[in-house]
Amino acid sequence: MALTLMGKKIGMTRIFDDAGMSVPVTVIEVGPCVVTQLRTLDNDGYTAVQIGYDDVKARRSTMPVIGHDAKAGTAPKRHHVEFRVTEDQLGEFELGQTLTSGLLETMAYVDISGTSKGKGFAGGMKRHHFRGQEASHGVERKHRSPGSIGGHATNLGTGPKVKKGKRMAGHMGAERVSVRSIKVVRVEADKNLLLVTGPVPGPNGGTLEIREPARLRKTKAVRQKELAGG
Amino acid sequence: MNSQQILEDVAQSQVKTDNPRFDVGDTINVHYRIIEGESERIQVFQGVLIGRKGRGMNEMITVRRIVNDEGVERIIPLNSPRVLKYEVVRRADARRAKLYFLRERKGRSRRLRDRRRGMKHVEGQKTIQ
Numbered sequence: 591m592a593l594t595l596m597g598k599k600i601g602m603t604r605i606f607d608d609a610g611m612s613v614p615v616t617v618i619e620v621g622p623c624v625v626t627q628l629r630t631l632d633n634d635g636y637t638a639v640q641i642g643y644d645d646v647k648a649r650r651s652t653m654p655v656i657g658h659d660a661k662a663g664t665a666p667k668r669h670h671v672e673f674r675v676t677e678d679q680l681g682e683f684e685l686g687q688t689l690t691s692g693l694l695e696t697m698a699y700v701d702i703s704g705t706s707k708g709k710g711f712a713g714g715m716k717r718h719h720f721r722g723q724e725a726s727h728g729v730e731r732k733h734r735s736p737g738s739i740g741g742h743a744t745n746l747g748t749g750p751k752v753k754k755g756k757r758m759a760g761h762m763g764a765e766r767v768s769v770r771s772i773k774v775v776r777v778e779a780d781k782n783l784l785l786v787t788g789p790v791p792g793p794n795g796g797t798l799e800i801r802e803p804a805r806l807r808k809t810k811a812v813r814q815k816e817l818a819g820g
Numbered sequence: 821m822n823s824q825q826i827l828e829d830v831a832q833s834q835v836k837t838d839n840p841r842f843d844v845g846d847t848i849n850v851h852y853r854i855i856e857g858e859s860e861r862i863q864v865f866q867g868v869l870i871g872r873k874g875r876g877m878n879e880m881i882t883v884r885r886i887v888n889d890e891g892v893e894r895i896i897p898l899n900s901p902r903v904l905k906y907e908v909v910r911r912a913d914a915r916r917a918k919l920y921f922l923r924e925r926k927g928r929s930r931r932l933r934d935r936r937r938g939m940k941h942v943e944g945q946k947t948i949q
Contacts, residue, residue, distance in 0.1 A: 601827045603877065605834065606899070606901050609855070610853070610900060610902035612897065612900075615830075617826060781826075783830070785830070794823060795823065
């Protein structure tokens with residue numbers, strides 16, 4: 591089961607851990623997420639749980655969404671996501687059930703996805719970490735330009751055009767970004783809060799997807815096992 | 821509850837409430853826990869508080885003392901759990917918020933006027949050489 595919840599990025603602050611070290615943390619308000627649909631083998635050919643997050647005014651929603659969410663006995667939601675579960679696990683969920691951050695208490699790490707901050711039309715230096723040109727030695731008015739994009743031969747093969755995907759200036763940010771296996775510092779189930787170390791994508795107030803980690807390696811896997819077991 | 825309040829709420833639980841009241845200019849003792857592997861000991865750092873910066877959870881204090889004729893400054897997060905406690909040794913008059921001018925001072929002029937003028941404060945006189 592790849593449990594998925596949605597939430598809102600509140601902002602960053604610092605927490606002192608047991609050793610007295612200052613840890614930078616991102617505070618995330620999780621849910622409340624409502625189970626809006628259960629995908630079954632008979633109906634859909636696969637088993638999954640669909641959750642809805644963030645109430646939206648009925649007049650700003652559409653009839654299909656209002657009707658869909660009404661089946662679960664809830665107001666229309668802005669976002670809907672699904673996560674796959676096995677047939678057995680499907681029984682643990684019921685339509686209209688509210689999922690909160692308490693479910694994350696057994697997780698030492700989580701994956702988080704969000705929409706990164708938009709940077710607009712960005713140059714090669716910011717977008718691809720190009721080095722730019724020198725400050726002096728005859729360089730005039732093009733200190734941040736990308737320089738040569740290669741000769742005839744390197745771009746050839748697809749015709750008299752520059753190859754697709756050539757790294758250049760262009761639109762940057764405002765895309766889906768995931769951070770994987772970041773440490774859970776604390777879960778405050780009563781306030782629906784989740785505290786994780788370090789930054790997560792997007793601005794404060796941005797919508798996030800919080801998932802069970804896809805995979806954990808070495809020490810992280812060991813730590814997760816200890817937490818889940820004990 | 822809006823976002824800012826949630827953030828403050830999270831940090832609030834860590835803010836120390838049992839600190840004695842002290843202001844810039846005061847001479848304070850900082851009982852700092854030093855962890856060396858397994859063992860733990862307390863080191864007391866005594867000096868003049870020459871500045872406070874930030875607020876709430878993020879407040880930092882700068883403490884200056886003179887060791888072997890050499891100025892030593894420590895910048896300490898006020899709410900750090902590594903600090904066991906603070907003690908006020910001597911209270912003094914400070915007419916500005918940051919006492920960076922003390923760095924240029926030498927000898928007797930390094931002393932600040934005591935807030936309890938006219939009273940005996942032998943203890944305080946000794947601490948600042």
